[in-house]
Amino acid sequence: MILRGLRRAALFVLALMIVAAAWEFYKAVGPEKGGEILGVRILPRSSERAMPHTWEMGQRLFDPEVRGQDRPIWLAVLGYSWFTFRMALVGFALGCVFGMSLAVVMARFSVVERGLLPYVVASQTVPLIALAPQVAALGGNWGLPKWMWVAALGAFLAFFPVSVATLKGLSTAPAASLELMDSYAASWWTTLRKLRFPAAVPYIIPGMKLGATAAVIGVIVSEVSTGVRGVGFAALTYAQKATSDPAQVYTAVFGAALLGLSMFGLVVAIELLVMRNRPAEAS
Amino acid sequence: MNKKRRSAFTAGVVALALIAASCGSDDDSSSSTEGATEDTAATEDSTATEDSTATEDSTASTDEMAEDEMAETECESPEPVSLQLQWFTQAQFAGYFAAVDQGFYEEHCLDVTIVEGGVEIVPQTQLANGDVDFALAWVPKALASREAGANITNIAQIFQRSGTLQVSFVDAGITSPEDFAGKTIGNWGFGNEYEVFAGIGQAGLDPATDVSLVGQQFDMVALLEGDIDAAEAMTYNEYAQVLEAENPDTGELYQPSDFNVVNYEEIGVGMLQDGIWASTDRLNDDPEYRDQSVRFVAASMEGWVYCRENVESCRDIVVAAGSTLGASHQLWQMNEVNKLIWPSENGIGFIDQAAWDRTVEVSLNTPNLDGDTVLSVEPDAEAFTNDIVEEAWDLLASMDFDLSGSSYTPIEVTLEPGGE
Numbered sequence: 001m002i003l004r005g006l007r008r009a010a011l012f013v014l015a016l017m018i019v020a021a022a023w024e025f026y027k028a029v030g031p032e033k034g035g036e037i038l039g040v041r042i043l044p045r046s047s048e049r050a051m052p053h054t055w056e057m058g059q060r061l062f063d064p065e066v067r068g069q070d071r072p073i074w075l076a077v078l079g080y081s082w083f084t085f086r087m088a089l090v091g092f093a094l095g096c097v098f099g100m101s102l103a104v105v106m107a108r109f110s111v112v113e114r115g116l117l118p119y120v121v122a123s124q125t126v127p128l129i130a131l132a133p134q135v136a137a138l139g140g141n142w143g144l145p146k147w148m149w150v151a152a153l154g155a156f157l158a159f160f161p162v163s164v165a166t167l168k169g170l171s172t173a174p175a176a177s178l179e180l181m182d183s184y185a186a187s188w189w190t191t192l193r194k195l196r197f198p199a200a201v202p203y204i205i206p207g208m209k210l211g212a213t214a215a216v217i218g219v220i221v222s223e224v225s226t227g228v229r230g231v232g233f234a235a236l237t238y239a240q241k242a243t244s245d246p247a248q249v250y251t252a253v254f255g256a257a258l259l260g261l262s263m264f265g266l267v268v269a270i271e272l273l274v275m276r277n278r279p280a281e282a283s
Numbered sequence: 284m285n286k287k288r289r290s291a292f293t294a295g296v297v298a299l300a301l302i303a304a305s306c307g308s309d310d311d312s313s314s315s316t317e318g319a320t321e322d323t324a325a326t327e328d329s330t331a332t333e334d335s336t337a338t339e340d341s342t343a344s345t346d347e348m349a350e351d352e353m354a355e356t357e358c359e360s361p362e363p364v365s366l367q368l369q370w371f372t373q374a375q376f377a378g379y380f381a382a383v384d385q386g387f388y389e390e391h392c393l394d395v396t397i398v399e400g401g402v403e404i405v406p407q408t409q410l411a412n413g414d415v416d417f418a419l420a421w422v423p424k425a426l427a428s429r430e431a432g433a434n435i436t437n438i439a440q441i442f443q444r445s446g447t448l449q450v451s452f453v454d455a456g457i458t459s460p461e462d463f464a465g466k467t468i469g470n471w472g473f474g475n476e477y478e479v480f481a482g483i484g485q486a487g488l489d490p491a492t493d494v495s496l497v498g499q500q501f502d503m504v505a506l507l508e509g510d511i512d513a514a515e516a517m518t519y520n521e522y523a524q525v526l527e528a529e530n531p532d533t534g535e536l537y538q539p540s541d542f543n544v545v546n547y548e549e550i551g552v553g554m555l556q557d558g559i560w561a562s563t564d565r566l567n568d569d570p571e572y573r574d575q576s577v578r579f580v581a582a583s584m585e586g587w588v589y590c591r592e593n594v595e596s597c598r599d600i601v602v603a604a605g606s607t608l609g610a611s612h613q614l615w616q617m618n619e620v621n622k623l624i625w626p627s628e629n630g631i632g633f634i635d636q637a638a639w640d641r642t643v644e645v646s647l648n649t650p651n652l653d654g655d656t657v658l659s660v661e662p663d664a665e666a667f668t669n670d671i672v673e674e675a676w677d678l679l680a681s682m683d684f685d686l687s688g689s690s691y692t693p694i695e696v697t698l699e700p701g702g703e
Contacts, residue, residue: 245701
């Protein structure tokens, strides 16, 4: 078990190094001014400004965020990420609760499913940047703190995969088992709790994995458009220095990546927890 | 088996709920810290000398404004008001941060919350929705919102000049909008591009056919990479960004002599920029709000006077308020912003009819690519007022400020690589 963990960690580091090596390789051989293939500009530039060296990005992590202050950038980015992480977590939790509840209602009343599902799908096509200011105005009217409606927008993206996955999962209980429950005269609610929901868990978990990363995206985009000081804010303000200090922009990207990984890891932990007693053939 | 599964799942859900609950309360505390630190800073800074001037001030103004007497002489609890910025904390807004930091608002019995902007935050919309009490906005953008129904009034025009430039490399030979012909011209959108179109129109060019207009990021990468021939830039921000970047040919920073600059103010199409906007209805119907407006404008003016005299201190205040821009960049910005405000020939905040008319004229007569103009009809008389500014001057009369800054001289700022 420990050995497997170590191997995974080593593989992760190796993958990271391969990405860095690929970056440096392209930077070394790629065209400085970008290039065209068959008249279409697709080769990205490899200039210092477009692709700073990976070690410069790494170095930048240890420079102070504002000269004369002690706080290095990695700590600052970590702070921003932590702030965003908490909002994403609230958004994700809200999205899971809402998404699962919605799925249960849709599974129970097929008329609801037929009526509501198109709107659920349509909701995901509304661009978040169009929605964020509206929600901001609503939140302002209700006197809610900013982080709360940023989290709500995270939930807005997170609920969809959870909801769809749960809906699918709830219909996967074997017919024989359902008949058994019927023969016990079990209520619909009992069947849900004892049979349908446990059977749905292997479907819900992948939905949650998608939802977790979607929540992060939702929160970061909402931050950028509404001015909340999380990692999205950091990316935006650091980007103001893109002209003179392109490496710093990437430090915020690292923070956001770390954030996404943490959220994903959280779901994996939940998966291990809820699936540990499952017989192999059931999962 | 079933039971085990269920309990495991319940545990998971409970854990999630707990995490959510705990971070909920954490967020509460962290979101209130910003306001709290500002408060303490303000209290510390209201030293004895300043208190005494405040009292003098109030005695002087009692003659003129009887209704102010209560608020000015005994301020039991500062009245909370909020100000919406156009962007994140930076020296462009230093006067307001200085007024908080130096306790000027508090002396006028105001507890000001400064609300940062964002990409999608439109300050005048926030104001019209009632989310904030005051907002900063460029005049043409705010007038466009006004025409669309936002009931707002310009109560103080802080920036007297436009800070918009079109920056190009010397070898492109672009020294006036006439030279835009056949060139690729970057511009920002979001209502920041009106002066570019006005310059093109003034030069007798057709924006649709004679120039190639492209959207530009809020940085200067496209210019340095050669994607565009001339980039839109603010004197206090993007222009500094190119001067902080290294010139690969020399290994040194780019120098002003490497660039040609078209200054829209100088060529006569400058439009009024940062002004303080307030709700028209509340100004008319709510005497308390109107009174707060006067005090807010007065204390903000004090903040800007302070930043004129204490450029470096204001830079530090902005950094302390949470700006992440580099120190020399921020000092440059402070200095350039001062140049846009000072000297204010009529006195700070005063809305000059000629400049206003020019802004309106350009807004009415400059078609964009689709042939639309910023405004379709002239704004009505309630779009701006100088009454608030004049009453604010009266409040400050006893303090013997130089409100026009006629002897103002900018400082010299040396930009460091990356603006550090």
